[in-house]
Amino acid sequence: MKIKLFFILLLTGMGISVFAQNEGQEGIVFMENQPWSEVLQKAKEQNRLIFMDCYTVWCGPCKGLAKDIFPQKKVGDFFNANFVNAKYDMEKGDGKMLREKYKEYIIGFPTLLLIDQNGNVVHQMAGYHKADELIAGMKAGLEGKTLAAMQKKYESGARDFETIRDYVAALNGAFKKDEIRNILTDYLKIIPVEKLQDRDMWTLVGRYVVDPYSEAYRYVFDHIEKFQYRLDVDRYRLESQLEGGMSNAVKEIIEVTNRTTNPDTLKMMADRETRLREMLEKNTVKRFPTLLCKLTINDYRLKGDALGMYNMLNFADQLNILNYESAFRSATYRYIVCHVRDKKILNDCLKTLIALQDQESLAKSKLITQNYYDVIALTYEKLGQKVKAAEAKEKFEQLEKEKKAEMAKFFNLGEKDEK
Template sequence: MKKIFQYLTLCSVLLAHVGNVSGQGIRFLQDEPLEKVLSLAKEKNKIIFIDGYTKTCAPCKELDKKVFPLQEVGDYFNTNFINVKYDLDEPEGKKVQEKYRDVVTGYPSLILLDQDGKMIHKIGGFHPADSLITKMKDALNGTNLSTMRVRMQAGEKSLAFVQAYKKIIADGYLRDEDQKMSIDILNRLSDAEMVNPKMWQLLGRSVTDPYSALFGRVVKNYWPFYQNKVTDVGFLEFQLRTAIQRAANELVTPVEKDNKLSLPNQPEKENIILGYVKDIDKFKHTEAIKAIFDVHNLALKGNWNEMITAMKFYNRIQALGKSTEFIYKYVQYMMQSCKDKKALIAATGLLASLPKEHTDVMAYDDNYRTLTKLYALAGEKALADKYRKLQK
């Protein structure tokens, strides 16, 4: 009997929220189990509108204060939807966030569901009343995220489709989907289609992976980009070179684990990067990439004296980028296995040649402590003691 009473009470609460569609503002259910909301949506033959919020979300509070209470907003939403709020930090809200995690990318997340719980559309952020109503009407008329995903899977690639899909993605704050869609569309395009200025403006910034076939196609079409005035060739060169530099840095940066440094060793990827670097007609200022690979390969071979000599030279011509950080990491790596006293002493000279303002306290190591270790390894006890006393 008690369970029947509780059920009837719940039904009366739900019906109180949805039975009357007139009146001021949106009437929301609050944190109701999604299964019950879906059941009610089927009973009333309505779409579900979810306001996913958190208590600390400023745009969420603005919607509650300035938009949801308005008469015209209430009239539209109460007529067309089952409206439910979920605090995404609470148990029921967390379930909703997990179920729709591909679209709940921030707060507020304003989501439309069909009566089976399938996502129809999502927008994020604050929207004034007229904008919010317009976007919901558009979604119900077919201009929605779910439809765009279906069209994408069907292989569409027209400029009009990309423009429409991009707008919906932007409204939904779906950054990961934007990147994936851009790459997928570019891979569908012919070279001639790819160098369409309007298409490239929409999709081009997503080309950042130098190991991808797409990146290679863009490099191959470097001059057609220039000839067709697709984009500023200087900006394109900077975009591609920055991606190459980032990849090169990852290939040479020592990795620390259990207080020990190891060097990456991926020759196939290194050859891809060097292949781009050698294309001097397209890429400028690549000396730093060549330099770090040279030092890296000398270190892998254990050619310590040559490595120190190379770092001195490249540091002198400013070809090592953030030279102090790079040099310290490679000196630390060398100290783990180098037994050559001459090389160890040479390393102290290299550290001494670094700019004074960078050598007292380093981002990763104290300069004097490193010098102490180097001199101790080289058997120079007096010098090791000297720098030990200078440690802070």
């Protein structure tokens, strides 16, 4: 009797345990690494699309989806009701065949595909997505707003807000960032700039307003307070965005004028500089004084006025305008040292260069330091101090070797971490 009771309790407990396990499986129910033919057959029987998770065992984001996203009830409710769900390790079994079959869509892991009953990809996403993002992305695919459909619509000439928004959402889900940048940059050229003050429009295109020669950039610059207060745009981030675009434009002018003497090219750069200066001189964005100072020093260089460069550099140092511009300062000092004969100026440059190098030497990593020893050696040579020039050259070469060694160590560590 006791033995019977024991088995009854055991079986009852097992039943409760199994029931509890089934109750706990609220997430996506997958056909995992099962024959692809069976998945296709099930899709045909149920007249559904296939949701396929393409993963590998070493992929961190894949594990994140499997652990944190796929088990969620709201995710399971949506995917189990709408798709035949399958997942494959892309490095074994049918997964290897599917990786080859869909290689044009699998740009990395995880890749998430919607596939029709004939095995054709109709929608794709890539990377780790939060639950709501994943549901919204695949719901768009289910509703016909697939990446392929939106691309076709865009290529046919559709440029309304909804088309651009949905196309960008599909591209974002597929992790095609370069395409998004190109599409929204082009879109910015055709919309009235006043539309940028519309909240939905700004949310879509705002981060791509970075070209200081564009009408959109100028409009945002002129109305920065309105974007700050009316749209609650973060002023710090917006200024950083405008500064980043302006910095790239200034860098281009300096680099181009350093490597060419073509009069047409120089005139084009001068015209561009005039357009930039109009905004830079208003000083409404952080670091604009730094960029204006760099352009002014570059103008002196184009005139061959090394003394003007020297005086401007001293002025900038007094105001700490050129902090974090080590490479530019090094190039400027090199030009000055090469083109002045006044020993007082050379000695002043030497004193400053040594102080700058001492400051750089305090950095914990050599990867982020500027090596001024080559310019220091050049200055010693101009002053006729050959022994010290040779010592500085030796220090320059030694520091470069140390930087290369640290760089190699850094990348080797990175490779080990990946493994």
